[in-house]
Amino acid sequence: METYYHPGDLGKFAEMGKGNKELWEKFTSYYNAVFAEGALTEREKALIALAVSHAVQCPYCIDSYTQACLEKGSNVEEMTEAVHVACAIRGGASLVHGVQMRNVAQKLSM
C-alpha cells in the first residue's frame, strides 16, 4: 500500500546530512547535547520526547522514543501517562483558544 510514511525511512534519517553536511552536523551535535544527562535524567528526557512525539504526531519519533523509553527503564504505565500529558496540553490548547472564539462571538453578537 502506498503511504507517505515508511518505517524503514527512520533508519535513513542520516541521509539528510547529504544535502547540507554542516547544518546536519550542527543539528546532530545540538540534538545529542539536548538528550544527554543534565538537570533532567536521560530517562525523563525520553519520556518528554515521547509525549512531544505524540503532540507533533511524528510516527518515526513515536517508534524511536517508545524504544528509547523502554531502554531507559521506563514502563508502559509511565509512558501512557506521558502521552496523556501531551493529550491534555493539546486539548487544553484548543480549549483556551475557545476564549478567542467567545471574544469574537461577543463582539459580533447583539
Add this chain to the structure above:
Amino acid sequence: MSETKLSLKARGSVLTSENEQLRILSEIKGCPPFEAPMGRIGLDPLYATGISIFQMNLGKLCNQACRHCHVDAAPDRREMMTRETAEACIDALAQTDIPTVDITGGAPELNPHFRWVVAAARALGRHVIDRCNLSVLLLPSQADLAAFLADHQVEIIASLPYYRPAQTDAQRGEGIFEKSIAALRLLNQIGYGVEGSGLILNLVHNPVGAFLPPKQEAIEAQFRKELKLRYGVVFNRLYTITNMPISRFLEFLIETGNVGGYMERLANAFNPAAAAGVMCRYTLSVGWDGTLYDCDFNQMLDLPVDGGAPRHLSDFDPAALHHRRIVTGNHCYGCTAGAGSSCGGALT
C-alpha cells in the same frame, strides 16, 4: 503467545536443536556475521586472557520456567550434575588459583550436591556466587537455604527483572514477583544486602522484551528507590544483562516477529569497548556433564571450547585453557551491544 510452563524440550520445539538456533541467527538480514565487526577492531579471532571465574552449571532443573530463559530450564528438566562431576570440578579448581566460583543452573540449589559444592569451594578459600531465582528460597525443602548461604558467606546474585509486579510476572511467571519480594525480605532479615553485614546481595535486571537494558547506574538508582519505598527491600548492586537471542528468548522473538529487529538492534549497537571485555575472555564454564565451554551461552548452544583446548573436565589442563581461542557466533552480539553485558552486568 506460547505457554512456557514447559521447557522447549518437553514441548518438542524445533528450537531444542542447537543447530537450528544457530542457523536462524546466521540467516538474519541486516545482521552481519559477528566475526565481521570483531575483525574490524582486531579481535577476530578472540582469545581468552586467563581464567578468573570458574562457572559451574549444576543442571537444568528449575522451579520456575521464565520466558527468556537461555538454559531452557524448567520443572520438567532432569539434567543434573552428578556428585562425581562435582568432585571433578573441585579437584580441577584445586589445581588453580581461580578466585571465584559462580554456581548457576536452572535453580542450582535444587541439585542435591549444591551444598557440598559450596562448602568444598569455600574450603579452598574461593569466593562463591549463587545465581538464585529467589522463589527457590521459599520452597519447604529449602527452608534452611538462606541460613546456609549466609553461614558460608556466599554472594547471592538474584534475578529481578523489574521493580513492579506486572513486568516481572510477565517474564518469570504469575506470582513470582510477590515470592521474590518475600525472599528478598527474608534475605534482608538475615543481613543480606545490609550495609556492613558482609553478606552480598546483588540483583539482576534484564529487559522485559526485545530491547536493550538501560544504563546500569540509572536503573540501579531507580530499583533502589522503588524497592525501598514500596517494599522496604535493600540490596548492594544491580547488574544489567541483555537478553541473549537463544533458546526460549529466541522463541519469544520469533513468535512476536521481533527476531530480525532485535538482532539488527544488537548489531547496530556493537560496542568495541564492550567487545574487548566480554566475559568469555576470563571465564571457564562447566556444563552439568563436565563439558567445558567459554560461557554459559555457548554451553546452551552446544559449542564447547575449541582451538585444541581440552573439552572435558577429565582432561582439565589450566595452561591450555588459559589462552584458548574463544568460539563465537551471532549470539555474541548480545554481550557486545550498548554498554555490554556479562554475568557481572554492564562491561563499560
